[in-house]
Amino acid sequence: MLDCKKIRKMFPIYQNYPDLVYLDSGATSLKPQCVLDKMNEYYTQYGVNIHRGVYRLSYQATEAYDQARQIVADFIHAHFNEIVFTKNVTEALNKICQMYQKKLKENDEIITCELEHHSSVLPWMKACEEKNMKLVYIPLNDEGRVTVDQFKKIITHQSKVLVITYVSNVMGYITPLKEMIQLAHQHHMIVIVDAAQAVSHLPIDVKDLDCDFLAFSGHKMLGPTGIGVLYGKKELLKTLDPIDYGGDMNEEVDLYHVDIKDIPFRFEAGTPMIAEAIGLKEAIHLLQSIGLDQIRQHELEILEYAKEKLSQIPNVTVYNKTSDIGILSFNVNGVHPHDAATFFDEANICLRAGHHCAQLITKWLHCIGTLRATFYIYNTKEDVDKMIEVVQEVVSFFHQFEVK
Secondary structure: OOOHHHHHOOOHHHHHOOOOEEEEOOOOOOOOHHHHHHHHHHHHHOOOOOOOOOOHHHHHHHHHHHHHHHHHHHHOOOOHHHEEEEOOHHHHHHHHHHHHHHHOOOOOEEEEEOOOOHHHHHHHHHHHHHHOOEEEEEOOOOOOOOOHHHHHHHOOOOEEEEEEEOEOOOOOOEOOHHHHHHHHHHOOOEEEEEOOOOOOOOOOOHHHHOOOEEEEEOOOOOOOOOOEEEEEOHHHHOOOOOOOOOOOOEEEEOOOOEEEOOOOHHHOOOOOOHHHHHHHHHHHHHHHHHOHHHHHHHHHHHHHHHHHHHHOOOOEEEOOOOOOOOEEEEEEOOOOHHHHHHHHHHOOEEEEEEOOOOHHHHHHOOOOOEEEEEOOOOOOHHHHHHHHHHHHHHHHHHHOOOOO
């Protein structure tokens, strides 16, 4: 397992809250000092705008920003001009929906599944309403997983887009992406991947996957908030018109015409997230130094330990009996997850409660929401033990009045 004692020293929040048990990295990861330092270095030493200034500090800022784009591109095995910076994965997924839907027509089909985060499915739900297209859901198997066989059954000649999560943020399941992408391409579909929950746990190779578009956020992978990434195949990005117009995305402006820049700059109107991109670059360096394979192995060990402990407590339902990354969704029977969450908060345990912006899967599970623990590099078995103590407390408190 990872040396969590050493790792925690990298995160200043643990210095301020030594007893903190943080089990909500699926929502946002904690921020290491090295990321904060790099962002502060930008603000204090060369904190000016990029691309516009013909002076030394602007050149320095531009170089740092461009380096960040290259580091991100290398991280997912893409090309420099295939990386578009956005403010988060939600904006990235909305952008590609708004841009690509212009190529679609009435009665075209958008295929997705009930595991999706709202950011993935809602833009296309709205697009289908406006263009009279059809939103089609891949049936999940009994475990709640999406399968290639079920995907194969619902493809028609009108299927044009597959919008799919790489890893479910509620169930922790890894989608069989490569096989589904191959099948989608055989039917001339394009594939948009939500990798928000995958990027901090799994090595991603967009060329090997052969996905057409892929999006993720920096804040779930030790990076700052306010920075997201939209990857797109360059031959596809070149066919799209931007939805935002303004500064630094144009080449020549006349009275009645504008020539826009080449990719990716045409999609980044206005002053971008400079410090955030630089912070994301540093977060990637840290993840690579630790190793994504080691990270996943560590969190899966913690996950298995937690599941074993929970299985010994009566009146607890675990929804993802299996999980491919460190996500555990459960409830205390008969107790609203928000009510249970107050007990965790009192014990200084940060645990998510609710539908996690994925109401379709919680409805599929026939529950109003879940308690969700997400484990990452700084979590220990001692964190799990503290969580289990509170689960037992919740069970005892809410079930003490049951009629025997």
